[in-house]
Amino acid sequence: MLIDWFTVGAQVVNFLILVWLLKRFLYRPILDAIDAREKRIASELADAAARMAEAAAMRDDFDRKSEAFEQQRATLLKQATDAAKAERHRLMDEARQAAEALSAKRMQALNDEVHSLSQAIARRAQHEVFGIARKALTGLASASLEERMVEVFIGRLRDLDGHARENFARALEAASGAALVRSAFDLPPAQQGAVQQALGEIFGQEVHVSFQTAPDLVSGIEVTASGQRVAWSIANYLTSLEKNLGELLKVQSIPEVNAEPELDNSKSATKRL
Amino acid sequence: MHLSPDAVVFWQSGFVKLNATIAYTWGLMAVLAIGSKLVTRKLATGLQRSRWQNLLEIIVSGINKQIEEVGMAEPGKYIGFVGTLFLFVATATLFTIVPGYEPPTGSLSTTAALAICVFVAVPLFGIEAGGLREYLKAYLQPTVIMLPFNIISELSRTLALAIRLFGNMMSGTLILAILLTITPFIFPIAMSALGLLTGMVQAYIFSILATVYIAAATQVRKPEPASGEKH
Numbered sequence: 001m002l003i004d005w006f007t008v009g010a011q012v013v014n015f016l017i018l019v020w021l022l023k024r025f026l027y028r029p030i031l032d033a034i035d036a037r038e039k040r041i042a043s044e045l046a047d048a049a050a051r052m053a054e055a056a057a058m059r060d061d062f063d064r065k066s067e068a069f070e071q072q073r074a075t076l077l078k079q080a081t082d083a084a085k086a087e088r089h090r091l092m093d094e095a096r097q098a099a100e101a102l103s104a105k106r107m108q109a110l111n112d113e114v115h116s117l118s119q120a121i122a123r124r125a126q127h128e129v130f131g132i133a134r135k136a137l138t139g140l141a142s143a144s145l146e147e148r149m150v151e152v153f154i155g156r157l158r159d160l161d162g163h164a165r166e167n168f169a170r171a172l173e174a175a176s177g178a179a180l181v182r183s184a185f186d187l188p189p190a191q192q193g194a195v196q197q198a199l200g201e202i203f204g205q206e207v208h209v210s211f212q213t214a215p216d217l218v219s220g221i222e223v224t225a226s227g228q229r230v231a232w233s234i235a236n237y238l239t240s241l242e243k244n245l246g247e248l249l250k251v252q253s254i255p256e257v258n259a260e261p262e263l264d265n266s267k268s269a270t271k272r273l
Numbered sequence: 274m275h276l277s278p279d280a281v282v283f284w285q286s287g288f289v290k291l292n293a294t295i296a297y298t299w300g301l302m303a304v305l306a307i308g309s310k311l312v313t314r315k316l317a318t319g320l321q322r323s324r325w326q327n328l329l330e331i332i333v334s335g336i337n338k339q340i341e342e343v344g345m346a347e348p349g350k351y352i353g354f355v356g357t358l359f360l361f362v363a364t365a366t367l368f369t370i371v372p373g374y375e376p377p378t379g380s381l382s383t384t385a386a387l388a389i390c391v392f393v394a395v396p397l398f399g400i401e402a403g404g405l406r407e408y409l410k411a412y413l414q415p416t417v418i419m420l421p422f423n424i425i426s427e428l429s430r431t432l433a434l435a436i437r438l439f440g441n442m443m444s445g446t447l448i449l450a451i452l453l454t455i456t457p458f459i460f461p462i463a464m465s466a467l468g469l470l471t472g473m474v475q476a477y478i479f480s481i482l483a484t485v486y487i488a489a490a491t492q493v494r495k496p497e498p499a500s501g502e503k504h
Contacts, residue, residue: 004294011294023353040319
C-alpha cells in the first residue's frame with residue numbers, strides 16, 4: 001500500500017503548521033516591509049513633487065519680484081533723471097540770470113564809474129582851465145580874472161546884435177527894469193556898479209540889478225530879466241573839452257557836467273559867448 | 274529498495290509511527306521557518322537591505338504576482354496557502370542535492386495530504402468569497418445535468434494532483450537510485466540536475482493549479498459587472 005493514512009494525517013497537520021509558520025515569519029513581515037517601502041517611496045516622491053512645486057512657486061515669485069524690482073528701478077531712474085534734468089535747467093537758468101544780473105550790475109558800475117570819472121575829469125579840467133586862465137590873466141594884467149570877466153561880459157553885452165538887444169530891452173521893460181545878475185563869484189562893488197551902469201547905458205533905461213552868487217556857473221556871469229537871459233561863462237569851453245573826453249572814453253551819453261542851467265522857457269534867447 | 278520514504282520507519286507505537294516522510298517534513302519545516310525568522314528578524318524598510326531579504330522579497334513578490342496573474346484580486350489572502358504549497362514542494366526538491374535525503378513529496382501519503390488540503394481549501398475559499406449557497410449553485414452550472422460531472426471533476430483533479438506530484442518525485446528518486454547501480458559516475462549528476470528541474474516545474478504546476486481551482490471557486494460566483502464595463 002503506497003498510502004499510509006497516519007502519515008497523510010500527519011502531513012496535513014504538518015502542512016497546516018507550516019502554513020501558519022510561514023504566514024507568521026515570512027509573508028506578513030516581507031509584505032509589510034514591501035508595503036512600508038512603497039509607502040515611503042510614494043511619500044518621498046510626493047514630497048519631492050511638493051518641493052518641486054514649492055520651488056517652482058518660489059521661482060515664479062522671485063521672477064515676479066525681480067521684474068517688479070526692475071520696473072521700479074527703471075521708474076525711479078527715470079524719475080531721478082527727469083528731476084536731475086529739471087534741476088539742471090533750473091540751475092542753468094538761475095546761473096544765467098545771475099550772470100545777466102552780474103553783467104548788468106557790472107555794466108551799471110562801469111557806466112557809473114565812467115560817469116563819475118568824466119565828472120571828475122570835467123571838474124578837474126574846469127579848475128585847471130580856471131587856474132590857467134587866472135594865472136594867464138593875472139600875468140597879463142593887474143586886474144583880477146573876475147574884473148576881466150566882467151569887462152568881457154560888459155563888452156559882449158555891448159556887442160549884442162540888434163534883434164537880441166531889442167528882445168532883452170523888452171524883457172527889461174516888462175520886468176520894470178528889474179534884472180538879476182548871477183555870477184560864479186562875489187562881484188566887488190566896483191564891478192557891480194560897472195555892470196549896472198553898463199546895462200543902463202546899453203538898454204537906455206534904469207535897471208535895478210540884484211546880484212546873486214551861483215558857483216555852478218563856472219567862472220561865468222549872466223543877467224536875467226523876465227525870462228530873457230544873456231550869459232557868458234567858460235562852461236562852453238569846458239563843454240567842448242568834455243565832449244572830446246567823452247569820445248575818448250567811447251561813452252555815448254555823458255550827462256552835461258556843469259553846463260549852463262537851461263531855463264525851461266521856450267522864449268529863452270540864450271546866447272553863448 | 275523502497276518506493277516511498279514511508280517505508281523507512283524510525284519509531285512505531287501501534288498506529289502512531291515516525292517514518293522518514295514525517296521526519297524530513299519536520300526538517301524542511303524547521304529550515305523554512307527558522308530561515309524566514311532569521312531573515313525577517315531585521316527587516317529594512319529603506320532602500321538599503323540585506324541580500325537574504327532581497328531574495329525573500331523576490332520570492333514572495335514573485336508568488337504574489339503569479340497569484341495576481343491568475344486573476345485573484347487580493348493575492349495577500351491566498352499567498353499563505355498557495356505560497357506554502359510552492360515553497361514546500363520546491364524546497365523538498367531542492368534538498369535532493371543532499372546525499373541520503375529523500376524528498377517527502379516522493380511519498381504518496383504527502384502528495385495525497387497536499388491534494389486533500391487543496392480539495393478542502395477550494396470550497397472553503399469559495400464559500401468565504403460568495404457564501405455556501407452560491408458555492409453549491411456552481412455545481413449546477415450550466416445545467417443540473419452537469420452536477421455529477423462537476424463532482425467527478427472535483428474528485429478527479431484532486432487525485433490527479435496527488436498522483437502527478439508523487440509520480441514525478443518518486444520517479445526522479447527511483448531513476449537516480451537505479452542509475453547509481455548501473456553507472457555510478459557522472460550520469461547520476463545529470464539526472465539529479467534533471468530531477469531538480471522537474472521538481473521545480475512540479476512545484477510550480479501544483480501551486481498554480483491550486484490557485485486556478487481557488488480562483489475558479491471564488492470568482493465564478495462573484496456578480497458579473499455591468500455589460501457596458503466589460504472590456
